[in-house]
Amino acid sequence: RGDGYEKALATVEEGLQLAGQSGYGHFVLGFVLCSRGDNENAKTALLKAIELDSDLAHAHYYLALIYLRLQDDPRAMVAMEQTIAADPGYTSAYYSLGTLYARTGRDAEGARMIELFQQLSSATMDEDHYRRLLYRQAVPLATDKQAATHFNLGLVYWRRKELAAALEQFEAALALDSTYAEASHNIGVIYSLQDQHATAHPFLLRAVRHKPDYALAFENIGNNSLALGEYAEAVAAFRRALALDGSMASALDGLGTALIQQGHVAEGRAARVEAAALRAQQ
Missing domain, CATH: 1.25.40.10 (Tetratricopeptide repeat domain)
Structure with a gap:
């Protein structure tokens, strides 16, 4: 935002002048625009990213978030489904999609997505996974998911008997929630x-x-x-x-x-x- 936003936008646009067919570059442009609340231009950039690279799960996911902002649940659901198709391990997409299904009356499908979210979260409990979630820049976690991720990382350390590291993560979770x-x-x-x-x-x-x-x-x-x-x-x-x-x-x-x-x-x-x-x- 502010000067930081303008600098980021200029950097991305400069990069796209050099590599205009970069799907990831258009995704980053969409992300930066979205951070400013420019939903329409962000949507355009994300759609371009997907056109260039349909396997770019982050672009599908962030496009879904844009549609949610625009209160367009049907398109948000499609984008979440495409996120999972592009990356079946995209944990947060299952949670979001389950919430969307439930909100639109598809209760059984919603419950199944939440169940898959829980299974996937449990099955991927390792330090690298949770650290990537915490520190990824492309699609930052919501506060409640940050707290849960710190907690899960604490469990990883606890199972290794690394109590000091576990304590640090549990304290971080409690600070957030x-x-x-x-x-x-x-x-x-x-x-x-x-x-x-x-x-x-x-x-x-x-x-x-x-x-x-x-x-x-x-x-x-x-x-x-x-x-x-x-x-x-x-x-x-x-x-x-x-x-x-x-x-x-x-x-x-x-x-x-x-x-x-x-x-x-x-x-x-x-x-x-x-x-x-x-x-x-x-």
């Missing part, structure tokens, strides 16, 4: 794993504040409270976790420990026996 319960929970768990139990506690509480049915978070509040010597709070948290999910044998074990620490030895031992029986059934 202050209600992201899973990100807050995972930050609390990492601090607990590092024996920073007092630091962990508010993050775990924040998770259940935003997601009151989060059984795992309640269990970890119980574990955290045990470590802090807050046995009454631990008992309450473990009981809440079990009320939400009665199959959590580890929560029963934790409840037993907390009860014993409070002096309720018989009740605590009974909880541990129940936990052992539950594990035997699983």
